[in-house]
Amino acid sequence: MRNLVKGDLATSYFLNWRSCSGMLPRIWYRKRGWIIGSMVVDPPLFPKLPDQSGRYSHKNSVEENKLCAFELLAAVAGKLLQESESSVSSNVETHASTLKNENVKGQPKDEQTPKSESIDHGSCAESSFMPETSVQEPDLSSEFKGLPQIDTDSLLENISVFASPDVLKKLDFDADGNTNCEVGGSVSVGNNINLRAEGQQGMHSEDNINTLNGKDHVGERVNNNMLIKSDNSVQLPLYRDPIPYTPLQKQWNAVKLGIRDDDDNYFGCNKLSTKFRPFRPQPRTGHRRIRKMLTSKYRKMAPKLRSCELYNSRDGVKSLYQHRKRIYTHERCLQSSIKKRKLFDHRGTVSHVQEASSNSMSNSSEKGMCKDKCNSGIMLERVSGASPTVKGHKKGEDPHVKFSIKSFKVPELYIELPETASVGSLKRTVMEAVTAILGGGVRVGVVLQGKKVRDDSRTLQQAGISQSGDHDTLDQELLRSPATPIVDSGISNASVDPHFVSKVDDDVVTSVFMSGPQTPTNETGNGTVLDSKALVPVSPMNSESLAVTPANPKPKKNELSQRRTRRPFSVDEVEALVEAVERLGTGRWRDVKMGAFEHADHRTYVDLKDKWKTLVHTAGISPHQRRGEPVPQDLLDRVLAAHSYWSLHQSKQQGKQPGAEPLRSLDPTITP
DNA sequence: TTTAGGG
DNA sequence: CCCTAAA
Numbered sequence: 001m002r003n004l005v006k007g008d009l010a011t012s013y014f015l016n017w018r019s020c021s022g023m024l025p026r027i028w029y030r031k032r033g034w035i036i037g038s039m040v041v042d043p044p045l046f047p048k049l050p051d052q053s054g055r056y057s058h059k060n061s062v063e064e065n066k067l068c069a070f071e072l073l074a075a076v077a078g079k080l081l082q083e084s085e086s087s088v089s090s091n092v093e094t095h096a097s098t099l100k101n102e103n104v105k106g107q108p109k110d111e112q113t114p115k116s117e118s119i120d121h122g123s124c125a126e127s128s129f130m131p132e133t134s135v136q137e138p139d140l141s142s143e144f145k146g147l148p149q150i151d152t153d154s155l156l157e158n159i160s161v162f163a164s165p166d167v168l169k170k171l172d173f174d175a176d177g178n179t180n181c182e183v184g185g186s187v188s189v190g191n192n193i194n195l196r197a198e199g200q201q202g203m204h205s206e207d208n209i210n211t212l213n214g215k216d217h218v219g220e221r222v223n224n225n226m227l228i229k230s231d232n233s234v235q236l237p238l239y240r241d242p243i244p245y246t247p248l249q250k251q252w253n254a255v256k257l258g259i260r261d262d263d264d265n266y267f268g269c270n271k272l273s274t275k276f277r278p279f280r281p282q283p284r285t286g287h288r289r290i291r292k293m294l295t296s297k298y299r300k301m302a303p304k305l306r307s308c309e310l311y312n313s314r315d316g317v318k319s320l321y322q323h324r325k326r327i328y329t330h331e332r333c334l335q336s337s338i339k340k341r342k343l344f345d346h347r348g349t350v351s352h353v354q355e356a357s358s359n360s361m362s363n364s365s366e367k368g369m370c371k372d373k374c375n376s377g378i379m380l381e382r383v384s385g386a387s388p389t390v391k392g393h394k395k396g397e398d399p400h401v402k403f404s405i406k407s408f409k410v411p412e413l414y415i416e417l418p419e420t421a422s423v424g425s426l427k428r429t430v431m432e433a434v435t436a437i438l439g440g441g442v443r444v445g446v447v448l449q450g451k452k453v454r455d456d457s458r459t460l461q462q463a464g465i466s467q468s469g470d471h472d473t474l475d476q477e478l479l480r481s482p483a484t485p486i487v488d489s490g491i492s493n494a495s496v497d498p499h500f501v502s503k504v505d506d507d508v509v510t511s512v513f514m515s516g517p518q519t520p521t522n523e524t525g526n527g528t529v530l531d532s533k534a535l536v537p538v539s540p541m542n543s544e545s546l547a548v549t550p551a552n553p554k555p556k557k558n559e560l561s562q563r564r565t566r567r568p569f570s571v572d573e574v575e576a577l578v579e580a581v582e583r584l585g586t587g588r589w590r591d592v593k594m595g596a597f598e599h600a601d602h603r604t605y606v607d608l609k610d611k612w613k614t615l616v617h618t619a620g621i622s623p624h625q626r627r628g629e630p631v632p633q634d635l636l637d638r639v640l641a642a643h644s645y646w647s648l649h650q651s652k653q654q655g656k657q658p659g660a661e662p663l664r665s666l667d668p669t670i671t672p
Numbered sequence: 673t674t675t676a677g678g679g
Numbered sequence: 680c681c682c683t684a685a686a
Contacts, residue, residue: 590674
């Protein structure tokens with residue numbers, strides 16, 4: 001173990017129970033020994049070894065070390081459990097009650113409690129604990145004890161609850177009321193960008209565990225933290241019996257700054273040193289589609305699991321993951337359901353709008369990153385005294401409606417820096433990330449009363465963005481509209497931010513959202529817009545998104561046919577692709593995708609295949625005929641070499657055993 | 673869903 | 680990148 005984790009292992013972990021669901025501890029108990037976190041193992045630890053089969057020359061070492069990773073995580077898990085169980089301190093209760101008291105809104109206790117209420121407040125720490133929780137889950141309080149112990153200062157204030165048990169019980173997929181917990185740091189951008197690292201610095205366990213993603217057990221959450229640092233690195237969820245030992249707290253150093261959203265969207269790909277990853281929102285999936293999605297897309301939910309299968313032979317490890325898969329799936333279901341519910345329930349919900357901008361993060365335990373999903377968006381508030389009246393509007397009049405940006409937050413990002421990085425570099429990195437997002441192109445959408453105003457040709461007046469007098473009317477219209485069906489959307493966010501739904505005062509509040517390039521699935525068949533909130537980070541490579549996005553709405557042209565934004569491959573991506581093809585051949589694009597572009601969600605295996613096709617073509621033409629970012633000649637040479645090699649070796653034939661020789665083992669020009 | 677190719 | 684036949 002000691003030789004596994006070395007001091008220079010840069011990746012660290014962070015903990016921030018900011019989106020912790022109400023029954024986090026339950027998971028520790030009910031799923032004893034289940035996933036505690038994931039782990040990053042840096043490539044240098046896994047020198048590639050010559051392998052007879054050659055295909056995964058690093059396989060053995062990877063697996064070996066992976067098992068070590070299991071050990072490490074198991075130890076952590078064990079400690080977690082141990083602490084959870086042994087601690088019966090009453091101060092937990094105190095904390096809980098404190099939080100309850102901070103729940104200004106105060107939740108109704110009866111079953112009639114609107115789920116939206118519960119969930120609404122669930123996204124914010126100050127209303128984390130709902131009465132129902134303790135009522136319906138008498139054991140919760142005890143279960144919960146393990147949590148606050150860890151870091152009362154940083155944890156409690158960030159605890160949030162997704163849903164109350166009664167909500168959970170109504171979900172399709174989990175009657176247990178298991179909920180999800182997410183651990184992660186956060187970055188908020190208000191007037192300032194504040195970084196917050198949870199936990200304590202400079203503490204390491206005896207085993208030098210400085211790599212631990214203290215994230216949770218829910219599939220997507222886990223995925224969020226399962227980074228592939230390179231094709232040799234592994235981050236795995238862990239299963240192991242508890243091993244008593246080091247205080248968990250010691251390991252909860254916070255070095256990595258996590259910025260996340262609800263999806264497992266990483267930007268970047270294997271072999272690429274992606275510094276940060278913007279997220280896309282969690283796709284919304286209809287209840288009825290969840291099952292299907294879960295079964296058919298488990299790979300996306302637990303990509304690492306897949307990786308293991310692919311690159312680590314078939315041993316016990318695999319079965320472990322297969323077993324795990326179900327759990328991921330299950331919990332993912334649950335979470336999706338919860339989100340779904342949130343989406344529904346937020347509709348028409350009146351909630352507070354105030355979102356502190358500059359002070360949201362800094363010192364307040366009531367505000368700040370616990371806002372979770374609330375952060376992604378721009379609040380536009382009508383500030384003008386002008387009071388255009390729709391009904392009283394006369395020809396020739398052109399009253400103005402003025403808006404100001406109340407707050408502006410950038411969605412969560414995921415930034416990873418070595419512990420040795422300077423604070424300055426941290427700031428710079430964050431700045432780069434934010435700049436990339438903003439500079440990369442954003443779209444602005446308008447959400448009024450929780451409803452997206454899609455028709456750009458409508459006037460503000462027509463859209464209802466004018467005067468308070470129309471408020472009621474608008475609400476009614478909103479209520480009258482049928483429940484919005486939920487469809488799968490690659491880009492839509494999973495929740496409707498209560499902050500953007502409405503405002504109780506007389507002002508018409510318009511929420512303006514930025515979003516990435518529209519995806520075709522933003523609308524349901526009846527044209528109902530599902531996206532009500534979408535601050536979609538735009539990847540740095542997506543600088544064309546603004547230009548590509550049509551300024552005028554295509555009235556009828558279904559956006560389903562909208563062409564995807566063009567995203568030229570970078571040299572790094574090409575390199576990763578070439579490397580993967582050298583290894584896997586030209587007939588296994590899915591494997592290539594999984595192995596080298598797993599987290600580059602915008603690269604499908606078809607994309608990769610197409611890119612390879614063009615690469616082969618490019619390599620075959622004279623340099624002056626090439627366009628776009630020049631691909632280094634050596635890469636093109638490798639392309640040709642791999643192409644010819646795999647053409648000869650018939651990689652695409654299924655009869656071929658998995659031991660098909662990778663090119664690199666035969667090509668002297670390719671040396672690690 | 674994935675592969676393979678044409679457009 | 681898109682589209683789609685075929686597997």
